[in-house]
Every structure is written in C-alpha cells, then in structure tokens.
Amino acid sequence: MLRSLYRSICVTSLLIITLQWGALPVCADVLTSGDEFRLVIPEPGDTLQGLAEQHLGSSLQASAIARFNQIDSITPGRKIVIPMRPLPPGGISSETFQSVAVLSYHRLSRDKTTRMIMRADDFRAQMQYLADNGYQVITLDQLLDFVEFKSPLPDKSVVITFDDGWKSTYEIAYPILREYGYPATLFVYTDFIGGAGSSLSWAQLQELDENQFDIQCQSKSHRNLAKLKNGESFDDYFADLIREVVDACTEIGHKLGKKVDYLAYPYGKFNALVISIMKKNGFRAGFTVKRGTTPSFVNQYLINRSMIFGNYDLARFAKNLPTSSARP
C-alpha cells in the first residue's frame, strides 16, 4: 500500500514536472543545466558511459565527455561538464578529421575459404581484433547521426555490414556478433530471399532484424544500377530503377514492419539518377564499395565501404580500420 502510494506520487510528480518544463527534471547530481552544457557531480559507481547514456542518450558519447573534461575516468565528487552538443561537430579539428570504417562482408563458411567466402574462425578473429584494439562497433543510424553532425562518435568507430542475404549470415555471423555484442547491417536483394538453398528466409530476416541486425536494401535483382542493359531503352531502364530501388526496398520494409533508409549499390555501382530517385523517396544514405573510411562531410549517398575478402589476414584486415584520425 505504502509502496504503491510512494510510486504513484513519484510518477505523478515527475510527469507533471516533465510536462511543465518540457525536459527531464534536474536531479541530485545535476548542479546546473542549460542548452549547451550540464554540470554534474558524479556519485560513486558512476561511469563515463553511464553519464553519456543518462545525459546524452548514448554510451557512445562517453569519449566526448572525457575529451571535454580532459579525463580518462570518473572521480566521484569531481564536477563534470557535459557538452550537450557534439564537440567538435563532425569530428573536425584544425589538424585532423575523424573518419569511420564501414566493413563489407558477404558469405561465411565453417571450413571453406575463397576470396568471397570467409571462414568463421577468421571472422571471429577479426571481431576479437576489434575488441582487443578499442574499436567501437556502431550502427548505421549512429554513423548517419555523425555524418549529419548530430552526434559525435568514439575515435575508433567501425560499422559492420553484410551483403546479399546468405544463410551463413544467420548461421555463422549472427552468433559470433551476439557474443561480442556488435550490431551489424545486412543489405539484401529481394530476388534472393526465400529460404531455399543458401539464401535467408523472410522469417530469418525478421529474427535478425529484431536482434543484432538492421536489415536494409540492396535492390531487387542485384543488377548494375548505373548502366543500361543491352538493348534497354532509357524508359525501360528508368522504370526498372524504380522497381529495383523503390519497390524492392519498400517490400523489405513492409515484410519486416520497418522503414528502410539505406541502399547498398549492387557491385557498388551508382549514378546521379539513382541518387536522385533515392533522395526523392527519402533514403537517408547510399553505400558504395569504394575502399576507405568515411569522414563526416561525405556526401551521404556516396559512403565508402571496404570489402573484407576471405583471404585477408589480420594485418590486411586492420589496414581497413580507421586510425584515431586522418590529416586533411
């Protein structure tokens, strides 16, 4: 009885205050708060990640708090200034700019390896390398927030993506990623999805999307979107682009009950017309296979991805990762 009374008073008070002030109520550890900054006194047990989560909505922003206060960790009782906006926006400073690696995988196998098929052990070793070397695996949404200058990212940020829709993504990659707690994106083309042979089923995609993965779009048939087929008229080509880009990606959205925001260009090929169609239909970004990392000022329809081939050793893999920053 007493507990329920207490809870109801608490909830009601917080609700009233939140509605009245349009913001979360200021609590004990917050000394003062404004649009740009918030001053807090951490309590024992507080961590940078916890403060970032509590005040900025994402633990990824812990390094931004650390940088701004020139600290490596929290000392209880020592005041901390939390910058409420990304500093510097887009990770650009006078000598360097931050960039993010987007890795592109295709198919995994337990034993076989070719250029396009990676052994499970090698994949696991690469994930371990990321963990051992302080890389933060982020989602595409977090990458795009960085590209749109909305939020900062840790210095060594990496995005993991898979293409096509191979069953091995579900059977091999998913359990390994789950072990490490790494999010990943899977770009699928709808003609391949169905569950027979080595392709994923829609049910498996649904399960992946509800867990470690973000399912996104790679067209309908995996055709080269940048070129006419032999004998194809411009009218036919244009109509097919709509099917490949708009209809296929909408279908994925409908089947998985989500909005599809990203397109990986089949073979990494694109042209301005494809990008125009994407913009018209509200796509947030497009992904090539241009090797290299991606700074914040990139055109978001031309985001680089580095293909990680099955024959890469760890040293070669590591060459595709961002260093702390790059010189302009």
Next chain:
Amino acid sequence: MNGHAKKLFGLVLLLVLSACVSTPPPQRHEQLATEFNKRAFALEQQGELFQALSHYRAARFLGDDSASQDLIINDLQQRISRQAETQFQRGRSLFQQGKSKQARTALIKALSINPQHDQAIQFLRERMVGLFTEYTVAEGDTAEQIALLVYGDVAKTRVIQYLYEGEQGLQPGTILHLPIIDLQPDAHSSSVTPKSVPQNKDTAPVPQLDASQGMADTFGENEAAEVNQMPNRVAIDLMQAAELLQEGQYQPALQRINQVLDADSQQHEAMQLRNRAYMGMSAEHVQAQRYQQALQTLEQVDKGFPGRQELYRQNADGLQRQQQELENERLYQLGLELISQEDYQAGVDVLQQLDPEYRDVEAVIGSAQKSSKILADRYYKQGVNFFVKEQIKEAIHSWQKTLQYDPANTDAQRNLQRAEQLLDRLRNY
C-alpha cells in the same frame, strides 16, 4: 497506516521531490570556470578556435559572466566566421580553377575553423562530387523543354516529371538539381541476372554456381578501384563548367567544356553546355550593344538550340536600333552645326527629321526658331530703313536675309517684290 499518516507521508515525499526537482539557484563554479578559460586559451593558441570557443562558453556557463568574457567570446566568434569564410572562398575559387584537391583541403580547413559553415559542407558534399547540375526554371518552361535543354534528349522528360512535377512543379525561378546522366550500355549485361550473382532458387532456378568465384571475378579489388574513380573527370569538368556558366564565367566554362569535347566530340552534355556558353556570351554582347560580336558568337550555337532564335531576333532588333541611333546622332550633330552657323532654317529642317523627344531636339528647335525670328525681324527693319533712305539694293538684301530666317514673313516677301520691281524700273529708266 491510518489516513492521517498517509497524508503526512505523502506531503513529506512531495516536499522531498520538490526540493529534488526545483531549479537550483544560479551558482558560480569559479575554480572550474578558470580551468575552462585556461584550456580555452591553450586551444586558441593551438589554432583550435571552435573548440576554444566552446570552452570559453563553458566557462561562462560555469559562472564567469564578466563583460570581458563576453568580449572574448564575441571576438572569437567573429574571427572564426571571418577565417572560415576566407578559406571557403579560397576553396571555391580553387575548385573553379579545376584544382579539386587543393579546393578540398581549403574547404576542410574552413570546416575545421567553423564546423557549422553550411556552404563549405554543401560544397564538399554536392558540388565537388559533380553528379548534379542546376537549372533555373524560366517562365513558360515545360519538363520537355528542360529535358531538351539540359539533356538534349526529350526521353529524359520523364526524369524531370518524376523528380519535380507534383511538388512545387516547375514554377519560374525554381532551381532544379538535375542528375547528370551519362549512361553507357552494360557490355556484360543481358536480360538475365549476371551469373555471378546468387539467385533465389524459389523464383529463378539456375544451375548451381560457385558464386564466390563469380563475384571475385566480376567484382574484385580492380573493380573497386574503378569505382573509386567515380565521379569521373568528365562529370567534374561538366559540373564545374555548369557552375561557371551560372556565374557568367563563359570563357573558363568553355575551357572545361572543350576539354571534354577534345576527348569525345559528341559528348552530349558538353555540347549542350557549349551551346549554353555561347548563348550566354551572345546575350552579354547584346546587353552591351556589341551586336556584331553577338552575331558572330550566335553562329557558334547549334541552330535548333532553344532560345537561339529569340536571341537572334533580339540582336537584329538591337542592331537596327543601334544603326538608327547612329543616324539620329548624325542628324542631331548636323542640325546643331547648321544652327551654330546661324543657318537656323536648315538646322531646324534637319532636326525636324528626328523624334522631338530625342535628346533636346524640341528645345533646340524652339530656340533656333526664336533666334531666327529675332534675326528676321532685325533684317526686316534694316530693310525698311535702307528702303526709306532709297538704298534699294541694300533693302533687297536685308529682306532676302529676312526671308532666309523667316520664309513665311509675308511683309518681307511683299516689300522684296516691290523693291525688286522698283529697282528694275529705275534700271530701265
């Protein structure tokens, strides 16, 4: 717990929560503010101006609300703004000179000084990529006309309709961002999905393939390297040319267009841009009344190019106006010359060929007629005086002069006639 106790407990809880959530009074955290000011100063010395600004602002947030703090912040904001703008303009200029790499460095530098410089971001993301061109919709434009003008291909009408009609439509003044379309047939394509691409066996049964091998063949690092070359040089040259055209810099634009045409004389977008460049130059000549040059430049524009005929007509009209103007001026100067020689009637006759509103023609004619009348009156009276003194020849000369200045002077005509008759009789006598 009875009702009373519950109420009391509730009240206490509310008080505790109220204390917890009430806005704390403004506090000064001077030590921390000083620390942030020191860091800000160090960052400023290192050239990290934007970060320095954030630290100065943090110091103000922490309680350093002195007037000098505001001055420092304002001054730094202005420096950031100025320096970033300088770098941006430099980047833009380098880009226009075709120095893309240096341009990129300058634009990133602008962003490093002011990461909120939207134009620099926009330039790096859109213009330097060179995938789009801009077209400003003119009065009466249709999607078909724009397709013809931009792509030289009416089949692209559909693109414009898809991208722009149904929204704001094609309102005059709207700037369209149109994709540069340079499509080549895919030599390796067929109506069948490439064998290297895995198929869903439910919908498209195909023989079992070693898909990995196929992908590696068709899409290895070599191909990735080829993709790396996008956007290609042609697209960049054309983009730069289009931008220069927008800014009215026709010669540098032509330089880039010709680079493209040197490699491929039939490159469609380049040919269209060349037409636009010559059209722009012609229009400038017309504007500056250099009609002959305009005519010569228009000869470089393809005959069917939209707007050419209209400009040609404008130029012809202009040329005609210019010739008329020259003739008017010649007559005007001749009239003035005659009037200055007191040949008023001849001067007025010349000036009366001109539009009365041309320069001060009407006033000059009025003044000349007035002067002429004065002279005519003077000569008339002089003639009468000579006649009275029986100086017939002098009287005749004076009335002739009178009629020179006032041909309609009937008194002078009558007197002249009588004087000449009298002189004849005297000679006969």
